[in-house]
Amino acid sequence: MSTSARPARSAALARFASPLALVALIWAIQILDAVLPGSFTGFGLRSWDLGSLQGIVLGPLLHSGWAHLIGNTLPLLVLGCLIAIEGAGRFWMVTAVSAVVGGIGTWLFNAPGTLTVGASVLVFGYFAYVIVRVFSPRPIAHRIAYALIALIVLVLYGGSMLAGIVGVGPGVSWQAHLFGAIGGGMAALAGARRPRGQEARGA
16 A cells, blocks of 8 residues: 555545444443443433423433444444545534434424433434435536435435334334434535535625
8 A cells, every 4th residue: 555545545534433433422321321320311302391401412322222222323323424424524513403403393392291312313314414415516426426325325224214204103203303304404405515616696
């Protein structure tokens, strides 16, 4: 391997540090929750309770059990890495917008007193971002690449994502899924870059 290729490869691998760090943090919290007395889930988002608004930030980091966490881990990591290809800043922006929009929507539209935890709000946000960014104004080569990625993501996760909104069972918050997806779509539109050479025009 040439000397010049090594920094480029290191920079490419470093892009995935952010989703890996987020998943590691979520697992560390679950391990601590399992060994320490009490439960961290009380710090989740309780709808219509002004005292639980910290759950907008903390809720996605908490899970009701190992099965819940394991079910979220792979799609969170895969979709998160697809976003992190665009850079750490883009990844954290999408994460923040998905969490905030998803959290506010869940807080408003879930039944009063319902406690919601889990990273699925981020999973649905990441999924929507990957799909919606195909339609943002970008160079044609980028749009083709994003379209291919989006098609693969749709094949892998499209059915489960739809079922997570319209076919959820008891104890699952379709509100978190729906509004997390709305947040991810908003992040894709807000983060769209103008194609090179296109100048902003005043109204």
